Amino acid sequence: MPKFAANLTMMFNEVPFLDRFEAAAKAGFKAVEYLWPYDYPAEELKAKLEKYGLKQVLFNTAAGDVSNGEWGVSAIPNREADSHRDIDLALEYALTLGCENVHVMAAVVPEGEDREVYKQTFIKNVQYAADKFKPHGIKVLLEALSPEVKPNYLLKSQFDTLEIVEAVNRDNVFVQLDYFHAQNVDGNLSRLTDKLNGKFAYIQIASVPDRHEPDEGEINYEYIFNKLDEIGYDGYVGCEYKPRAETILGLGWFEKYK
Numbered sequence: 001m002p003k004f005a006a007n008l009t010m011m012f013n014e015v016p017f018l019d020r021f022e023a024a025a026k027a028g029f030k031a032v033e034y035l036w037p038y039d040y041p042a043e044e045l046k047a048k049l050e051k052y053g054l055k056q057v058l059f060n061t062a063a064g065d066v067s068n069g070e071w072g073v074s075a076i077p078n079r080e081a082d083s084h085r086d087i088d089l090a091l092e093y094a095l096t097l098g099c100e101n102v103h104v105m106a107a108v109v110p111e112g113e114d115r116e117v118y119k120q121t122f123i124k125n126v127q128y129a130a131d132k133f134k135p136h137g138i139k140v141l142l143e144a145l146s147p148e149v150k151p152n153y154l155l156k157s158q159f160d161t162l163e164i165v166e167a168v169n170r171d172n173v174f175v176q177l178d179y180f181h182a183q184n185v186d187g188n189l190s191r192l193t194d195k196l197n198g199k200f201a202y203i204q205i206a207s208v209p210d211r212h213e214p215d216e217g218e219i220n221y222e223y224i225f226n227k228l229d230e231i232g233y234d235g236y237v238g239c240e241y242k243p244r245a246e247t248i249l250g251l252g253w254f255e256k257y258k
């Protein structure tokens with residue numbers, strides 16, 4: 001049976017971020033993910049995790065200058081210093097929070113820029129992250145994002161991500177398989193899961209097309225969860241969805257997995 005993590009960036013928005021740890025624990029979650037921890041001292045977040053008996057299972061490297069269209073810097077040429085600074089900071093937070101997975105964000109490739117240069121830049125920076133994280137048992141996760149969510153992001157298809165994972169050639173680098181993006185871009189989720197088996201170490205879920213709870217839309221998540229059990233997937237499943245209404249009202253799907 002999958003192990004679920006509440007995404008505190010997208011869920012429980014009824015309360016301020018620091019109160020979402022309690023809300024997630026009260027709702028029955030034992031693990032949490034969120035996009036970025038950097039607005040808070042790591043020790044403050046660690047105290048929340050300990051108080052509510054939660055495991056931190058994922059967060060991202062910094063997004064960069066979002067107001068200027070950035071969504072990750074580790075694939076941007078001539079920004080290696082920023083990338084390594086973000087990776088080092090992520091390592092500090094991961095060690096304090098006891099988090100074993102860090103999603104190293106790539107970058108948006110502006111129109112007219114050479115995607116190949118961005119790709120080669122990303123490979124080198126991911127190797128840096130992998131080598132820094134390895135001694136601490138921390139995995140590097142790489143994720144493709146659908147153009148609907150993030151136009152011109154370097155990684156679009158799950159196979160773009162797999163190509164980078166294989167080129168990086170480190171044993172602690174894996175695909176972060178977000179079925180919402182995978183359905184929007186690649187489809188054929190059952191066969192995709194088989195093809196990526198052994199190459200992914202983290203899953204995220206949301207309905208398609210509306211990115212809500214996994215009990216609606218075109219993905220049969222009950223079937224997917226059974227498939228993950230069949231292949232022996234023992235990682236986490238992040239609930240990276242926008243609740244239709246108040247979060248707790250949409251958690252009926254979760255009852256049987258608590």
Ligand SMILES: O=C(O)[C@H](O)C(=O)CO
Binds near residue numbers: 143145178240
């Ligand atoms: O948006 C997503 O699906 C990613 O998981 C993320 O955290 C930032 O793009």
Ligand SMILES: [Mg+2]
Binds near residue numbers: 143178
């Ligand atoms: Mg995701």
